[in-house]
Amino acid sequence: MQDPSLFNTQEVLDLLKLEQIGADCYRGQSHFMGSPNVFGGQVVGQSLYAAGITVPERRVHSLHSMFLLAGNFRLPIDYEVERVRDGGSFSTRRVVASQEGRRIFVMSASFQxxxxxxxxxxxxxxxxxxxxxxxxxxEWKRLPPNPKRPFMPTPVDFRADFQGDILSGNDGKTTRQIWTRAPVALPDDRLMHESLFGYVSDYGLLWTALQPHGIRVGDPRLQIASLDHTIWFHRAFRMDEWLLFAMETPNASGGRGLCFGHVYNRQGALVASMAQEGLIRLRDKKS
Incomplete structure (x- = not known):
């Protein structure tokens, strides 16, 4: 039996459920992830949940998002949903996430x-x-303490299909494969599974761009942050069943890294695809 202190599944599910504060306006809380900044996957998951509430009869098939400013985990986040269009088969929603009147994130999502x-x-x-x-x-919890990347519980288990730990990655390679699954059974709420996927999708995808250079997450020279994030949902899935994240990085240049991911269930069905570009800047420790 796994140590329950390794996981915060229920905490994350509670975070994804938003409070309605007005017409198509919602408020979400945040939690500490080892940094004063809000975890990007949390904002993706909460934005998708806010948009999905307004389209209960259709399923999300794509979302396209941009991170504008770092969020403060001590403050709530307000999500305003714009009902851009409801057609015969598709619905489009735009979500703006704000803190203290400042836009920190925008997302467009399409439902079918x-x-x-x-x-x-x-x-x-x-x-x-x-x-x-x-x-x-x-394995992460057993590593020596690292103030730059302290151990934090996760909502899902991660099992890397390569030699080395999840923080260092598959050094020297442009690909990585990681299995993931929630450690407990989850409710039959498809929007919640999709929103949790959005949350989890920001774990490790951008880290793939560090591997060819042998840079470890937590390196004191490293500045890393998501710039944009896209997910295409292909087939139904459950987050409490094993999913294989097969990731690759085709390019890094200009202080940015580009990564793609294909996600499969245990039967080999492709359930989702992802793309993310992020800042991967190395700074001189003396500067």
Whole structure:
């Protein structure tokens, strides 16, 4: 049995559920993630939840977001949803997240009425059975304390299909594969599973761009931050079942890194794809 102190699943689920404070206006709380800044995945997940509340009869199929300013985890975040369009099959929503009147994040999301259609997918890569891989969360907690990257509980388990720990990554490589699953059974609320996916999608995707350079998360020279984040949802999934995040970085230049991810269930079905560009700046410690 895994140590329950490793995970904060219920805390994150409670964070994703927003308080309605007006017509299409919602408020969310934040939590400490080892930094005074709000975790980017939290804002993605809460924004998706806010948008999804206004389209209960349709499922999200894509979201496109930009991080404008760092959020303060000590302050609540207000989410204003604009109902851009409701068509015969698709609905479009725009979400603006603000703190103290300042916009920190914007997202556009598209929702579709469920329908059948042509189907093909990129094949799942070869991977190890997640049940045979040690939990990286357990390994992370055993590492010597690092004030730059302290151990924090996570809402899901991570199991890396490569040698090395989850913070250093697959050094020298442009790819990484990580299995993930919530450690407890979750309610049958599809929007909650999708919002939790949005939260989790910001874990480690951008870290892939550090691997070719042998840079470890927590390096005192490193400044890293999400700039934009896109998710396409292809097929239904559950966050309490194993999902394989197959990630790659095709480019880093100009102080930015670009990363892509394809996410598969245990049966090999492609359930989602992701793209993220972020700041990966190395600074001289003396400056």
């Amino acid at each position: 009425q469920e329908e059948e259609g042509l189907s093909h997918q990129k094949a799942a890569p070869a991977s190890s059975d997640p049940e045979t891989i040690a939990s990286n969360i357990e």
